[in-house]
Amino acid sequence: MNDQPRQTDPAIPTGNNESTELDLHDQVIYETPEPFEDIASGPRWFYLFSVVALVVGAFYLGRHMGNLDTEAHIGFLQAQKQQSGQGGAAAVKTVSGAAVFTSRCVSCHQANGQGIPGAFPPLVKSTYVLGDPQTLVRIVLQGLQGEIKVEGQAYNGLMPPWQDQLSDEETTAVINYIRTELGGNQAGQVDVELVQKIRAAEKDRQKPWTVPELEALEKS
Amino acid sequence: MTIQQGQVDVKQEDNSQYLNKASAMEMETYDQSGRQPVLLGFLIAVIWLLIGTVLGDLSSFKFDHPDLLSGQAYLTFGRIRPAHLNAMVYGWASTAMFSVSLWLMPRLCRTRLRWGRVASCGILVWTAGLIVGLVLLLQGYSDGLEWLELDRMWADPLLVVGAAMVGASVWRTLAARNVHHLYVSVWYVAASYPWFLIIFLAGNLPFYRGVESAAVNWFYAHNALGLWLTAVNLALIYYLLPKIIGRPIYSYWLSLVGFWALALFYALNGMHHLIGGPIPSWMIATSITASIMMVIPVIAVGINQHMTVVGRFGAMRYSPALTLAVIAAMSYTAVSLQGIMTALVSVNRITHFTHWTIAHSHLGLYMFVTLSLFGGMYYILPRVLKREWPSRRLIRLHILLTGGGMALYIIALGIGGVLQGLSLLTPGTGFEASVASTKPWLMLRSISAVIISVGHLAFIYHSYLLAFSRKHSTTQLPPFIEFKPVLVKERKS
Numbered sequence: 001m002n003d004q005p006r007q008t009d010p011a012i013p014t015g016n017n018e019s020t021e022l023d024l025h026d027q028v029i030y031e032t033p034e035p036f037e038d039i040a041s042g043p044r045w046f047y048l049f050s051v052v053a054l055v056v057g058a059f060y061l062g063r064h065m066g067n068l069d070t071e072a073h074i075g076f077l078q079a080q081k082q083q084s085g086q087g088g089a090a091a092v093k094t095v096s097g098a099a100v101f102t103s104r105c106v107s108c109h110q111a112n113g114q115g116i117p118g119a120f121p122p123l124v125k126s127t128y129v130l131g132d133p134q135t136l137v138r139i140v141l142q143g144l145q146g147e148i149k150v151e152g153q154a155y156n157g158l159m160p161p162w163q164d165q166l167s168d169e170e171t172t173a174v175i176n177y178i179r180t181e182l183g184g185n186q187a188g189q190v191d192v193e194l195v196q197k198i199r200a201a202e203k204d205r206q207k208p209w210t211v212p213e214l215e216a217l218e219k220s
Numbered sequence: 221m222t223i224q225q226g227q228v229d230v231k232q233e234d235n236s237q238y239l240n241k242a243s244a245m246e247m248e249t250y251d252q253s254g255r256q257p258v259l260l261g262f263l264i265a266v267i268w269l270l271i272g273t274v275l276g277d278l279s280s281f282k283f284d285h286p287d288l289l290s291g292q293a294y295l296t297f298g299r300i301r302p303a304h305l306n307a308m309v310y311g312w313a314s315t316a317m318f319s320v321s322l323w324l325m326p327r328l329c330r331t332r333l334r335w336g337r338v339a340s341c342g343i344l345v346w347t348a349g350l351i352v353g354l355v356l357l358l359q360g361y362s363d364g365l366e367w368l369e370l371d372r373m374w375a376d377p378l379l380v381v382g383a384a385m386v387g388a389s390v391w392r393t394l395a396a397r398n399v400h401h402l403y404v405s406v407w408y409v410a411a412s413y414p415w416f417l418i419i420f421l422a423g424n425l426p427f428y429r430g431v432e433s434a435a436v437n438w439f440y441a442h443n444a445l446g447l448w449l450t451a452v453n454l455a456l457i458y459y460l461l462p463k464i465i466g467r468p469i470y471s472y473w474l475s476l477v478g479f480w481a482l483a484l485f486y487a488l489n490g491m492h493h494l495i496g497g498p499i500p501s502w503m504i505a506t507s508i509t510a511s512i513m514m515v516i517p518v519i520a521v522g523i524n525q526h527m528t529v530v531g532r533f534g535a536m537r538y539s540p541a542l543t544l545a546v547i548a549a550m551s552y553t554a555v556s557l558q559g560i561m562t563a564l565v566s567v568n569r570i571t572h573f574t575h576w577t578i579a580h581s582h583l584g585l586y587m588f589v590t591l592s593l594f595g596g597m598y599y600i601l602p603r604v605l606k607r608e609w610p611s612r613r614l615i616r617l618h619i620l621l622t623g624g625g626m627a628l629y630i631i632a633l634g635i636g637g638v639l640q641g642l643s644l645l646t647p648g649t650g651f652e653a654s655v656a657s658t659k660p661w662l663m664l665r666s667i668s669a670v671i672i673s674v675g676h677l678a679f680i681y682h683s684y685l686l687a688f689s690r691k692h693s694t695t696q697l698p699p700f701i702e703f704k705p706v707l708v709k710e711r712k713s
Contacts, residue, residue, distance in 0.1 A: 034403075037403070040470060043523065046520065056512065
């Protein structure tokens, strides 16, 4: 690719080399010849490049197409699925408690964890969050209903159970996020084993917890 | 000025190696045979350009001042913004493309335009349909699908009939051709009309539900760009570049690859707008693959057009039509490569649902489609009206304002979109943070919108002077010298 004129360029007529008034007035110059195509085949690298592109495309399609069914998943989702199937220890690190919190908890307890006064209790400085970890695990897994007093204010609502939506790893991650990071909370970490234990022990429970029930369990 | 046949023959001997000798007289006959529909289409297109500009500016200002003009329901963002899109795509671009097709076909088929009255009526029917659709849209009656907002009961049938009538004229002219070999522009123009009718009808059928509806929606919206807007504008650029420079298209075979690969791969691209959505994975994967494959036609067309112009870029100084056609051709390559990149899952995670998409679509619909149409109008109107554009300054002003303004628009909104996308992906920060991160860039976008609007006003005023003002009717010289500009020496004075 250079600025040299190609062989097919018309010869430059001598004496016509200036934009004289006469030339401009000549209407013929106004209408240059109609365009046509050279029969050149174009650069060889382009055809090689096309073959490479087709091969890459075929590999991509084979790798990501999946089955011809209605299942909706693609590339990166599939990769994540395989990873989480490989074992708990690796997965705990990849699950982000903050992400779970953002997608599941923020709509009621708010991004800063302060809740909405009168409607949703705060998580920051709450004794239910910072106290016995078993209580918090129970609330997250099976939910909570009835009266509860947090930071001197009474609430009477319903928190839905999350045991069907969140895996053990996600539950552990979100609890640790709430206890150790959210709004300056500083309490101990929770192990995935504790979540697994409580989930197994309470798997037949159908109703959300109430505060008296939880307090009774804490004392025992 | 009258043209004498003898003079013509003498002058053309210099170009004897050209296969397609064209006498100015012959070309003038073809141009005048389509005078009525071509001028009608351009007139309506320019009016839509003005309306679409106002609607676009309003939509943009509403981002900076959300309460601006929110008192009336028909002035709210949810109606103004789709009205802007429809006025620009179906009003400005499509109507101007009718004129471009009706001007190109007689010249390339070496015969006069057939069924010109049918084409004129078609343009009027199309415009009527669009007016009905836009009024209903502003009233709040919309089909609720992007690019398909126009009412499917009252507006869409008129659009179909209108486009079919223009298409009939194009195909009748093709059938009456006096050439053996069809130039590449003819392929694109002739194919685009049946393509458009097929995709528009398919997109508007009333029985899709849920996910199907979303899939058909994006099948249509992407192909409206690829098989309609792109096709006719590539045809125009393929005509203007060699015509103005006076040199053949670089390679027939690359044209062939470019055309057929576009037809094959573009039609499969639409689903990449739904990455991450509840669409079967094979549909998404197929469309991403087809999007990657678009690199073949894009590079083919890019090489072909670059190698046609290379060495003569200096000619752009002498021809506004060539300047705009070259910028448009480069933008086509740029927007397509950007589109391929955006279709990749890893990039799409960030850019989906952000202003990046708006920047991308303006690179396509403005820098490519609209600038190419401006270039076409600069070349076509003097030949049809037999009068020259009166002002060199207005042309420069127009190109600088629209090109520069849109470059600012695309860069600002592209950056804003990426920041917005990254902010949306950061857990723990609220949604407001992503909105706040776009604010300065949206302000820049509004500024560029004003710049572009001034450019449009200059162009519209200039078109008015050209078409209606008696004062300049004696101008015969092109304001830029369009004949083999490399031959022109620098002025010594």
